[in-house]
Amino acid sequence: MSDTSFRDWLTAxxxxxxxxxxxxxxxxxxxxxxxxxxxxxxxxxxxxxxxLALFAPLLATQDPFVQDLGARLKAPGWxxxxxxxxxxxxxxxxxxxxxxxxxxxxxxxVALVAPLLGLIIGTVAGYMGGIIxxxxxRFTDIFLAFPRLIxxxxxxxxxGAGIENAVLAISLTAWPPYARIARAETxxxxxSDFIHAIKLQGAGPLRIITRHVWxxxxxxxxxxxxxxxxxxxxxxxxxxxxxxGAQPPSPEWGAMxxxxxxxxxxxxxxxxxxxxxxxxxxxxxxxxxDGLRDVLDxxxxxx
Amino acid sequence: xLTVAVTLLGLLFVTFMIGRVMPIDPVLAVIGERATQAQxxxxxxxxxxxxxxxxxxxxxxxxxxHGDFGTSIRTGKLVSEDIGRVFPATLELATLGTLIGVxxxxxxxxxxxxxxxxxxxxxxxxxxxxxxxxxxxxxxLMGLLIFYGILGWVAGPGRLGVFYQGxxxxxxxxxxxxxxxxxxxxxxxxAFSHIILPASLLGYYSLAYIxxxxxSFMLEQLNSEYITTARVKxxxxxxxxxxxxxxxxxxxxxxxxxLAYANLLEGSVLTEIIFxxxxxxQYITTSLLSNDMNSVLGGTxxxxxxxxxxxxxxxxxxxxxxxRAK
Numbered sequence: 113m114s115d116t117s118f119r120d121w122l123t124a125x126x127x128x129x130x131x132x133x134x135x136x137x138x139x140x141x142x143x144x145x146x147x148x149x150x151x152x153x154x155x156x157x158x159x160x161x162x163x164l165a166l167f168a169p170l171l172a173t174q175d176p177f178v179q180d181l182g183a184r185l186k187a188p189g190w191x192x193x194x195x196x197x198x199x200x201x202x203x204x205x206x207x208x209x210x211x212x213x214x215x216x217x218x219x220x221x222v223a224l225v226a227p228l229l230g231l232i233i234g235t236v237a238g239y240m241g242g243i244i245x246x247x248x249x250r251f252t253d254i255f256l257a258f259p260r261l262i263x264x265x266x267x268x269x270x271x272g273a274g275i276e277n278a279v280l281a282i283s284l285t286a287w288p289p290y291a292r293i294a295r296a297e298t299x300x301x302x303x304s305d306f307i308h309a310i311k312l313q314g315a316g317p318l319r320i321i322t323r324h325v326w327x328x329x330x331x332x333x334x335x336x337x338x339x340x341x342x343x344x345x346x347x348x349x350x351x352x353x354x355x356x357g358a359q360p361p362s363p364e365w366g367a368m369x370x371x372x373x374x375x376x377x378x379x380x381x382x383x384x385x386x387x388x389x390x391x392x393x394x395x396x397x398x399x400x401x402d403g404l405r406d407v408l409d410x411x412x413x414x415x
Numbered sequence: 416x417l418t419v420a421v422t423l424l425g426l427l428f429v430t431f432m433i434g435r436v437m438p439i440d441p442v443l444a445v446i447g448e449r450a451t452q453a454q455x456x457x458x459x460x461x462x463x464x465x466x467x468x469x470x471x472x473x474x475x476x477x478x479x480x481h482g483d484f485g486t487s488i489r490t491g492k493l494v495s496e497d498i499g500r501v502f503p504a505t506l507e508l509a510t511l512g513t514l515i516g517v518x519x520x521x522x523x524x525x526x527x528x529x530x531x532x533x534x535x536x537x538x539x540x541x542x543x544x545x546x547x548x549x550x551x552x553x554x555x556l557m558g559l560l561i562f563y564g565i566l567g568w569v570a571g572p573g574r575l576g577v578f579y580q581g582x583x584x585x586x587x588x589x590x591x592x593x594x595x596x597x598x599x600x601x602x603x604x605x606a607f608s609h610i611i612l613p614a615s616l617l618g619y620y621s622l623a624y625i626x627x628x629x630x631s632f633m634l635e636q637l638n639s640e641y642i643t644t645a646r647v648k649x650x651x652x653x654x655x656x657x658x659x660x661x662x663x664x665x666x667x668x669x670x671x672x673x674l675a676y677a678n679l680l681e682g683s684v685l686t687e688i689i690f691x692x693x694x695x696x697q698y699i700t701t702s703l704l705s706n707d708m709n710s711v712l713g714g715t716x717x718x719x720x721x722x723x724x725x726x727x728x729x730x731x732x733x734x735x736x737x738x739r740a741k
Binding site for chain 1: 418421422425426428429430433434544545547548549550551552553556557559560563564677678680681682684685688689699700703704706708711712714715718719722723726
């Protein structure tokens, strides 16, 4: 199929199939997103980050774990060390590249676990109603009333430090908003005709929730997740900084800032560069998230 | 009132459960690893670990209600005493931060709404975006590097220089207030020079939030018909903006400011670490690193309670000031 005819197919006034209509909607959204320069900048940065993580072994100039005490705390540019070396003589650029993998891993995991948890709790509460609804929502409110970082700290304290536990702790503090959204969506769906029709066909609650309610909740959850990504990155980096996330010698960015903290006044780059990396990524997520919200949820746009 | 009680009870339940699932043996934490089995059993009974979980929870709730969070293993003092000692430092920092955020954020938000799409709006947007994306611990380090290390404008980490420690009598625990009450200007200046940088950084974060919310509240008002009427009547822009539109967002703003304040109490955890600020955030994290669970959970309960209390407080204010809610 040539390029122009493919575009004609995408922009057709009367789509011939469901697939074409869906593709056309995606294409229209993409055009709108492409018009938003800042969102595109965010997207490019994030794609660069993914590539960085994928090709880390090729892009890293040194082994991120090899120490060279003779070459510790060298300034950026020193003998091929693009960003200099840290207090153990490890190449900061290489550690940064490998650290991108950890950041992506944490974000991806939290972005899967927290919305899923919220989806289950929210849809069950919304669909079942009555005492179950009241109990689950009260439970949600309790978590919502808790300060997030402090709660994550307490969870990590109980579970022990480490990446997986940090992910779990962040997820356990991040699900309540998703549960609220999922419940609100479920309440509007619950009494629709198609649900009654499915019920008459003999479908049980489990089938209705998983096969018919969930798919309709997904899109509003996705918007919320993209907007939350930056917050997840910052919380994860904060836990890493406190020594409660990834453990040394792992090149997690928050932990790298924490290592460089001791030398901040004399060797500024050790803490500055990984911090800049965290900032860039969370800025990119924020820019992209704002752009996506404008596309997917026009009524919230510009707020 | 009932929902408040349920929320607080739930909060205690969560901290209680966290205390239960931790992999550290609470008995060993008290007696150390070399104790005999007899000593172990004694402490085991003393801590009430032989009782059913629900009884333990009831005892825990009762203790907390009486202000008893147990003894800190790290400092050897009562957790409640420890918290009472460190809390004023956090309170002082968060209050100053919120004040900075309110006094800069509200006007910025109003201006951004009035001059929508113009340069001041872009500035407000930029400030907000940076605030939402910057890791606070890193911004703190950069602040120290630039304003303390390079420019030397402010004092370094800590709350007060060594020379000034213990010079003024402690009344409120808030150093700025105490030194003013004692009329000691040198101490006040030193304390101010220590607090201004961390407070400004925290203030920046609440500024980002407050200005964004103010802008969206103001836009809502400025687009309504009564504003057009006021303009048509020939009122001055100043009157329209401040006497009409701004008046109507005051209640909403109170809610936002209460929330920003609560967030700063929490946000101060990382800032306190950077600036070696002897507040509750630093207390919780150092306790955490030495497996001192009583202190961690005590601190969590205190901050959580304040968080809930501020939320309820803003809710009550809302109902009090908004005639429609009655």
